[in-house]
Amino acid sequence: MQRQLEEFIRALRAADVRVxxxxxxxxxxxxxxxxxxxxxxxxxxxxxxxxKSPDEVARFDEVFETFFTRAPLSESGAPPADERQDREGEPGEAAQSDAAEASPLAQMLLSGDAASLAQAMEQAAERAGVAEIRLSTQRSRMTRRLLEEMGVAEVEQIIAAAKRQAEGRALAERLDERRKALVAEAQVYVERQHRLYAAGSAKSLREEMLAKKALNADGGIDPVDLAMMQALVRRMAKRLADRYSRRRHIANRGHLDVRKTLRKSMAHGGVPFEIEWKLKKIEKPSIVAICDVSKSVAAAAQFLLTFLYSLNEVVERLDAFAFSGRLISVNDILDEHGVEAAILKVLTAIGFQQTDYGRALEDFCDEHLDRLDRHTTVIFLGDGRSNFAEPRLDLMKQIHDRSRSVIWLNPEPESYWNQGDSVMHRYERFCHVAKHCNTLAQLERIVEDVLRTYVPH
Incomplete structure (x- = not known):
């Protein structure tokens, strides 16, 4: 039973139940x-x-029923007992059944031994490695491999030989009928294994593709993909939060503070019963996010804000601002409506205006410049296209000088940064980091780089 338990746990993990x-x-x-x-x-x-949670209990129930429930083979075509009794006396049955004695599978099919067939199928599935199925395209091949391990090739040879003899046709028809039922049962078995073990792989493959999907793709993002990407970005953020919370705790100890330890040992005659460790002041990031929410960048802005707002455990403070023409604070909108609905609210307030980076920088410096200090990381998200308006590089320099670092994420490739009305190449000189960022995978790497700068190594 240990092997079955291990396989069941593997199926749970494939269904996103962490064990x-x-x-x-x-x-x-x-x-x-x-x-x-x-x-x-x-x-x-x-x-x-x-x-460990209501969601995991629901997934556990589904996996348990799929893994441990077996439909009786008789429901898939194996003969009932009364039918077997009626057919025992058919002419030529005894002579032709001798030809099937060499095949254990043929004997089980003719006798209608559902329990033995089910056991044989389980053993053959283990030998064939059916539990290693990963793609839906593997189902046909896995089914054939399972049947071959059970010995269906011998049964097919017996059927072919029986059909060549007049007295053996009745046996051939019966055996062929049972073989077809067995094939159907094997297909059901392999499909069940696919649901147990391959659903998670297919989902992982889909998420891997979505992590590389361009956020400003023509035609926008399909609603189904959007929902999956929102869930994916929250999991990415949680993974980073767990990783850097753990590093923060580890960084607090590991180096002996000799002076404090000796001072405390004086009360115990110089014996160091109480060990004191050197403490490091660990900062949590303070982040100011300034996002262009014009049509070409709105999707990327939504995912960035989702990412940052999911990092509550490791972010000291997050101030979010949005602009297309004028700049506004969106903290209250995000808190009240959530990230998914907030972008629509922001677009209602400031959307459909002519993009003006200079005006947005002026609004920020007039009203919010005091939010910046040497512990603050400023993250700009935008394409740097200001419709030939004044870029206000002097204000960009003020932001650069007051903050810990300035990071600019641009959904456009670097080859576009110096074309048309783009002033990205002029803003770039006031950024500590300026990178092309147009996928969730790129966004995760950049946010992790920000978090890493706050954790001692």
């Missing part, structure tokens, strides 16, 4: 106490050990 090695050990210990005889008790023991 640690320690939790897997707990599950095995729980089953050692409860046993396997009572299905409900067995299921509850696994659920308590492995599922």
């Amino acid at each position: 640690s090695p320690a939790e897997a050990i707990d599950a095995a210990r729980a089953l050692a106490v409860t046993g396997y005889g009572d299905r409900e008790l067995f299921k509850d023991a696994l659920c308590v050990s492995l599922a």
Whole structure:
């Protein structure tokens, strides 16, 4: 049963139920106490050990039913007992059945032994590696491999030989009927394995493609892809938050503070019972995000804000601003409506105006420049196209001089930064980092670079 438990845990992980090695050990210990005889008790023991949230419980239930439920083979075409009794006396049956004695699979099919067939299919599936299925295109090949491991080739040879003899045609027809039912059952089995193990792989492959999808693609982003990308960016942010929260805790200890340790040991006759470690002042990032929400950049702005707002654990302060012509603070809009709906609210307030970077910088410096200090990272998101308006480089220099760092994310390739009305090449000199950023994967790398600068190495 240990192998089945390991396969079940692998299926849970494929369904996005996170199971640690320690939790897997707990599950095995729980089953050692409860046993396997009572299905409900067995299921509850696994659920308590492995599922940690309502969502995971729902996914656990679905995987459990798929993994441990087996449809009786008789429902897929194996003969009922009364039908077998009726056919036992058919003419020529005894003579031709001798030809099938050399094939265990043929004997099981003729006798209608559903339990033995199910067991044989499980064993053949293990030998064929059906649980390693990853793509839907592998189902046909895996089904054939499973049937070959069960010995269906021998059965097909027996059927072909029986058809060549007049007295063997009845046997051939019966055996062929059972073979077709077996093929249908094998297809169902492989489909179930695909649902268990390949659904997660297909989802991962889809997410990998979406992480590389251009955010300013012509025609916009499909609503289905948009929902998946929003969920993906939140998971990316959580992964970064977990990673840098852990590093922050680790960075607080590791170097012995000799003077403090000796001072405390004086109360114990010089014996260092209490160890003191050197403490490092760990800063959380303070981020000011200034986003162009004109039509060509709005999607990228939405994902950037989603990313930043999902980093609550590792961000000290986040101030978000948006502009197309005039600049406004969007913190209240984001808090009230959430990131997904906030962009529409922002567009209602300031959208459909002629993009003017100089005017936006003027609005920011007039009203919000005091938010910047030497601990603040400023992130600009925009294409730098200002419709030939004055870019106000003097204000950009003020922002550069007052902040810890200025990062500019531009959805356009660098080859476009010096064409038409783009002034990106002029703003670039006042940026510590200026990068092309047009996918979620690029956005994740850049945000991680920002977080890394705040963590001691």
